[in-house]
Amino acid sequence: MNSPTADRPPFSIVIVNYNYAAFLPQAVDSALAQTLPGCEVIVVDDRSTDDSRDVMRSYGERIVALYRPENGGMSAAVNTGFTRSSGRVVLFLDADDYLYPHAAERMAAAAVDGVAQVQARLHLVDVAGRIEDVFPALEVGFDRGDVTAALRARGRYSTTVTSGLAFSRAALERIMPIPERAFDRSADGYLAAVAPLHGRVAGIEEPVGAYRRHDANHSGFGANMAKRARWRVDHDEHRYSAMREHGDMGAGWSPGLSDATHVEQRLASLCFDRAQHPYARDRRGALGLAGARAAFAGTTSLKRRATNAGLFLLAGFAPAPVARRSLAWKLERSSRPRVVDWLAGRLRRLMG
Incomplete structure (x- = not known):
């Protein structure tokens, strides 16, 4: 599953953006800087009203730029990006987050046969990118392997957010598209719940990127x-x-x-x-x-x-x-x- 072929890259990074022009360059640059050769970088804009499209156009052919004709929510943008992607492993990166250069290489190596989902810790950072903590916290252990027993018993297991999750294409092809109305603001809620029902979960302890906390995103969901x-x-x-x-x-x-x-x-x-x-x-x-x-x-x-x-x-x-x-x-x-x-x-x- 990890060896690239002429027609299928080893890893796709799908960046999902809505009005995050201020953060988008860092997300795109981080995807383009991956140490794993042959990474595919796709940016989906969900009908932004800021300067996001100008930012995307500035990258020319280094990215695959997709512009949705109407705003459909996070899951609609993820579905659009997945349809265009071709990597053997796919990560959906929120446009206000970013990856470290080794992220794709580490996650692709963990995505051996039978693994549906690779989850990695992220650094929790503020708006300026200053590290505040690790997410999930280091003392919270990741669940690994077959997590179906935990899902049956309590409906969830120890996992992370979208930008720290990568999925095998084999698993995604069995569960996509995401129901857009039910999961309009939380693609990871669907993906992390059902992907492990189609394979094992692998975990990476070292943070592979940054999860940004600010008032406009879900982690600061409002008062x-x-x-x-x-x-x-x-x-x-x-x-x-x-x-x-x-x-x-x-x-x-x-x-x-x-x-x-x-x-x-x-x-x-x-x-x-x-x-x-x-x-x-x-x-x-x-x-x-x-x-x-x-x-x-x-x-x-x-x-x-x-x-x-x-x-x-x-x-x-x-x-x-x-x-x-x-x-x-x-x-x-x-x-x-x-x-x-x-x-x-x-x-x-x-x-x-």
């Missing part, structure tokens, strides 16, 4: 906690539906309250806007208990599982203002006072 939480629980339902379609999950399968991340978002939705919460029967205490049980069933260290369980119980049974504050600090880093953010980082490392 409205309830709206964000409702979007995420709805997104989980779409993920569960996609997994039922691609895996032997059973018609009524839904991990729901066994999925600690899902429970956390349901708590946030309930605490911040009960009137619009989509699950009428949810109660804070019941969700707190369910989250604590799900946290203890995780695969992290005992200390970390106990800490997470304690946070669920706090959100479930503390007075409502305390519960809301604890959830906000847990889910939205920008909401924390600086000293709390520092203490959270120290505690996270101690609990690893």
Whole structure:
């Protein structure tokens, strides 16, 4: 799978862009600078209204430039790029992120026969590119190999975001195109959920690129906690539906309250806007208990599982203002006072 042929490059990097002209050159330059010979670089513009198209044209024939006639969302752009790609391994790079020169080489080497998805850590950087952390955090272990048992049990496994994921073409041809309406803002939510149902997962510990945190992207999804939480629980339902379609999950399968991340978002939705919460029967205490049980069933260290369980119980049974504050600090880093953010980082490392 890793040896190139005359008609198929070893690796395709598909850059998905919408109004990221300020960041796009760094993403494109990083793709063009890969040490793996023969990489294909495709840039898809999802009908930007800034100077993105001028940036793309400046690269001439060094890239394959695709201009969508209308804005269709992230998954529509990913589908467009995949249709044009031909690499044996494909990575979808967000235009505000960037890769290190060895990324394609490392990921292609890991994509041996039977591997559907390669996942690698990324450096978490600010708008200026200053490194703040590693994502996922080093103390959070990647799941590897056959992760279907984890998917069946709790609907997710330890993985990363779009720019740290590469997929074998064989797996992508079985799961593409992405349902565009259900996953309009989160292509990785679909890809990382269903690709491992068609092969193994390989992991790379050394960061292969940078994941940029800023207010305009999904990692800084906004100040409205309830709206964000409702979007995420709805997104989980779409993920569960996609997994039922691609895996032997059973018609009524839904991990729901066994999925600690899902429970956390349901708590946030309930605490911040009960009137619009989509699950009428949810109660804070019941969700707190369910989250604590799900946290203890995780695969992290005992200390970390106990800490997470304690946070669920706090959100479930503390007075409502305390519960809301604890959830906000847990889910939205920008909401924390600086000293709390520092203490959270120290505690996270101690609990690893």
